[in-house]
Amino acid sequence: MKQSTTTCRHVQTEDRWLDVASREDIPQRGARRLRVGDQTVAIFRTANDTFHALVDACPHQAGPLSEGIVHGDCVTCPLHNWTISLVTGQAQGADEGAVQSYPVRLFDHRVQIDLSRVPVPVKKLTGGEMSSGGENVG
Amino acid sequence: MKLSLVIIGNGMAPGRMLDYLLEASAESDSSAFDITIFNDEPRVNYNRLMLSPVLAGEKSYEDIITHDDAWYQQHQITLYKADRVVAIDTDGQIVTSRSGIKKRYDRLVIATGSLPNRLPVPGNDLDGVLVYRDLDDVQAMLDTASAFRQRKLTDAQCSGGNVVVIGGGLLGLEAAAGLAIQGMNVTVLQYTDTLMNQQLDPAAGALLEAAVIAKGIRVITRADTQAIITNDGASVAGVELKDGTVLDADIVVMAVGIRPSVQLAESAGIAVNRGIVVNDAMETSIPSIYALGECVEHREICYGLVAPLYDMARTLAMQLLAQPSSYTGSVTSAKLKVSGIDLYSAGDFAEGPGREEIVLRDARAGVYKRLVIQNDCIVGIVLYGDTSDGPWFFDFLKKGKDISALRDTLIFGQSLQPTEGGGREVDPTAAVAALPDDAEICGCNGVCKSAITNSITTLKLTTLDEVRAHTKASSSCGTCSGLVEQLMMLSLGDQYHPAAVTPMCPCTTLGHAEVRRLIKSKKLNTVFQVMQELEWASSCGCAKCRPAINYYLVAEWPEDYRDDYQSRFINERAHANIQKDGTYSVVPRMWGGMTSSAELRAIADVCDKFEIPAVKVTGGQRIDMLGIKKDDLPLVWKDLGDAGFVSGHAYAKGLRTVKTCVGKTWCRFGTQDSTGLGIRLEKFLWGSWTPAKVKLAVSGCPRNCAEATCKDMGVICVDSGYELHFAGAAGLDIQGTQVLGSVTTEDAVVEHLAALMQMYREQGHYLERMYKWAKRVGVSEIRQQIIEDSDRRLHYFDRFVASQQVAQVDPWAERVQGKHHREFSMVQVNEPQRESA
Structure with missing residues (x-):
């Protein structure tokens, strides 16, 4: 099977990849936020240097996943400790729900994201208690 | 032809x-x-x-x-x-x-x-800036080393011989190791958090770093090179980092990748x-x-x-030769060629959908092995310390062989595959077995490992109570009971069955108390070292254990430990309280609940300027500004800081508020200056991290208007002095305080409460409030250590003061100065295709 050389070049210059940050801009086991229109996308970097992007809203109560603790290939939401897969956007364990994920790639030490997919609407907020990680206290 | x-x-x-x-x-x-x-x-x-x-x-x-x-x-x-x-x-x-x-x-x-790449920094083409690519480069390094050895022969005290290797990847480390053997003083600069980050996961990277340091090589991670400096305009004299560090260098080796x-x-x-x-x-x-x-x-x-x-x-x-053949790509494996350091990596060891990991750590042998499995096949391998099974695993990986039949024993390697059934059991006493004889097990009574094991054997002790009676180990706060029981298991084998320990999280079989004691006994000082030495079952921990380990390390090594921000909950990373809509609230300190017109005016101005939608007076006698966008936090703090405010730590596992009444300054019933004492306590106690939040109150008389008897620590002023209270709660549980004792001076109040706070810092489990800790340890034991044993109290006090030396830094002011600035800014891409903020 021969591979056309022009295909190689084509993929890497395709417009759908948006260059968003240098690899070192995102801390390992951390995230940075990207504003896309009126929505925020969280770009994660795991301990093993893989990069992932999710809409920055937990499927539970739209908590900012970018602010959670990143462990393995999951992030734990800072509001109520739901654990979400960075790869699939699916809630883990007994919880059910999913959040939109976007393809991310690392190209020449640059983090690039493909936003060409249409994001799903984010669930509206409802009430709920805060996690042990950070209740409100004066 | x-x-x-x-x-x-x-x-x-x-x-x-x-x-x-x-x-x-x-x-x-x-x-x-x-x-x-x-x-x-x-x-x-x-x-x-x-x-x-x-x-x-x-x-x-x-x-x-x-x-x-x-x-x-x-x-x-x-x-x-x-x-x-x-x-x-x-x-x-x-x-x-x-x-x-x-x-x-x-x-x-x-x-x-x-x-070879060269960093685009000033001075990258000076004489003495080398790359590591061919024999000429090696010869240049050998010549420099040889010249330095000659100089040393005539002048043993001569300075120099310094090498800075930029890049802690495969080539950089091999160059560093070779140059160290040639007698040079070598420093390796690595831009990322861990060495060889391309080939290793962070757990193995941390092990590698320790081994490299043991070879006499200095390692600086997160080192961002600013410039190569020269004294004579021609040859290299040193390397300057962005944080201002300057390293002397006779030669600089750039090993920052190839193109x-x-x-x-x-x-x-x-x-x-x-x-x-x-x-x-x-x-x-x-x-x-x-x-x-x-x-x-x-x-x-x-x-x-x-x-x-x-x-x-x-x-x-x-x-x-016109014979059909095609190359379809390669799966690669990497091995570091430095004698005494065995590591091996292959394939893709990142997480992914449907992937799982098998981790084996052997602390005593310094071994870390991790296999990444997908669809019953090995897709990634990281081995450290024992790489003998690397090729065996790699064969599975390359051929895509199904491992499901071997799954339970695979990680133990080829030679330990059971012929029929069997396999290796996890040994729960491995961690204590690895401790040296003089490792301290019981901190309260200063009992070391050998004192306990010797007593068990010579006195034929068979129960925990007997061991307590004879050695005093675990007879005070009880934190080390689990370890003492493990030592009994180690000495008595199957004859002893310890009480079940509740593990910290699914990553380990150890409980909080065991982890804390082992951090101290084994002198563990990074999160990754804890996971390795205590044989964690995951490579990166989880959201439960990481914040806990991070706190234990902060509390144990206040001066040396580098806080792991990625292991902190968001509130402590952002130094504000996250709200349900992702905005934050900000609470500046109002010492003892006192404020002034100037402060109130400054807060009003900030609220107007940043259009802060809600302002609330808190139960802790201060003001909460709610609904602030994360990006605005440093700007809000700047304005608050200019008005003299510092962080109120309303988000912290640390001292929150000290609530006071107006005391004898105004109140006709007041017996002491409760407001002044509250302010003094707040100024003395803020800063150091604690297992969970700590709230105080000082009331000027037994009418207790400051509600001091439902706080973590409380003071009730009386005519004769001060009644000290502790271990109250008014949250999930409602509980009145316990009486700690009575003292007669403000100085004594500060000394006793600081000592109590330190005892709690050293013994509390992460997220365990003071009343729960007191219930576990026993109120009388705490009274004994803080009130009756004045030596012990002073030791706690001194350790608290030492921790405060480094902890009392206003985190808001630091962030106004730019610390962790990326935490607070969005990545911007509206501009065509460029850069983060």
Whole structure:
């Protein structure tokens, strides 16, 4: 099977990849936020240097996943400790729900994201208690 | 008539390609080609992989030659040394060399290899700034080292001999190790958090760092090089980092990666992306021109390790002989060639959908093994300390062999595969078994491991109570009970069955108390070291154990430990309280609940300026500003800081508020200056992290308007002095305080409460409020240690003061100055395609 050389070049210059940050801009086991229109996308970097992007809203109560603790290939939401897969956007364990994920790639030490997919609407907020990680206290 | 085959470059890839080619020709008994090689280096072909042993003095240049002059003669190959091709005429099929030689080709092979990257910083071309690529580089390093040794012979005290290696990858570490063996003082700078981050996961990277340091090499991670500096304008004198650190250097070795050498191919009009683009037949975009080695890009991948180059070499040789063959890409494995450090990595060890990991840690042997499994196949391997099974695992990986039948025992390696059934059990006493005899087990009573094990054997003790009675171990706060029980198991074997310990999280079998004690006994000082030495079952921990370990390390090593921010909950990372809509609330300190018109005006101005939607008076006698966007936090803090405010730590596992009443200054019932004492306590106690939040109150009389008897610590002023209270709660649980004791002076109040806070810091489990800790440890034990035992109280007090020396820094002011600035800013992409903020 021969591979056309022009295909190689084509993929890497395709417009759908948006260059968003240098690899070192995102801390390992951390995230940075990207504003896309009126929505925020969280770009994660795991301990093993893989990069992932999710809409920055937990499927539970739209908590900012970018602010959670990143462990393995999951992030734990800072509001109520739901654990979400960075790869699939699916809630883990007994919880059910999913959040939109976007393809991310690392190209020449640059983090690039493909936003060409249409994001799903984010669930509206409802009430709920805060996690042990950070209740409100004066 | 023979075809003319011209090869540009004489590295390992074309060398191996020629081997295959000649071997095949020998079989068919006809040499199909008239071969010409142009080599930029002034020598024959040598094994570049062996440069590190040459630098380390283990091998000489002669030892690493793969093809000598005689070989080229024997095979009638024309080799032009120190002559490079400068142009390719693809229409006329002619190459031209620097010295003017023109050679026609029927088949052309480009094997120009790669070029070492140089950091784009000032001074990167000074004399003494080297790369680590070929024998000339190695020779330059050896010459410098030899000159320094000579100088040292005449002047043993002479300074110098400093090397800075920029880049903590494979090549950088091999260069560093070799130079250290040559007697140089070596510092390795690594831009990321861990060494060899391309090949290792952070857990293995942390182990590697410790081993490199043990070789006398200094390692600085997160080192961002600003400039190479010079004193005379010509040669290198040192390296300056962005944080202002300056390191002396006689030579600087840049090992910051390689890039394919494509300029020649590009100027000839051959398709080039990152590398020279080739298809599966190793053909470039122009007929009759092939390429292989580090200069090529195949299926969007550029390789820098030797195994893929050999695979390419085989395919290309077959292609040249017109035999169908294709190269479909390689799975690579990497091994560090530094004696005494065994590590191996292969494949893709990142997480992914449907992937799981098997982790084995053996703290005593310094072993870490991690396999990444997907669809019952190994897809990634990281081995540290014991790499003997690397090839065995790699074989599974390459062939995609199903491991489901071996799953339970796979990680133990080939030799430990059970013949039938069986396998290795996890030994719960492994961690205590690995402790040295003099490791302290019981901190309260100063009892070491051997004192306990000796008593168990000589006195034939069989129950925990007996051990407590005879050794005093775990007889005070009880924190070390689990460890004492493990020592009993170790000494008594199956005869002893300890009480079940509740593990911290699914990553470990150890409980909080065991982890804390072992951090101290084994002197563990990073999160990754804790996970390795205590044989964690995951590579990166989880959201439960990481914040806990981070706190235990902060509390144990206040001066040396570098806080792991990625292991903190968001509130403590952002130094504000996250709200349900993702905005934050900000609460500045109002010492003892006192404020002024100027402060209130400043808060009002901030609220107007940043359009803060809600302002609330809290139950802790201060003001909460709610609904602030994360990006605005540093700006809000700037304005608050200018008005004299500091962080109120309303988000912290640490001192929150000290609530007071107005005391005898105003109140007709007041007995003491409760407001002043509250302010004094708040100013003394804020800063250090605690297991969970700590709230105080000081009431000026027993009417208790400040509600001091439901706080973590409370003071009730009376005519004769001060009643000290602790372990109250008014949250999930409602609980009145316990009486700690009575003192007569403000100084004594501060001393006792600071000592109590330190005792809680040292013994509380992460997220365990003070009342729960007191219930676990026993109120009378705490009273005994804080009130009756004045020596112990003073020791707690001193340790608290030591922690405060480094902890009392206003985090808001630091962030206004720019610390962790990326935490607070969005990545911006509205501008065309560029950069983060």
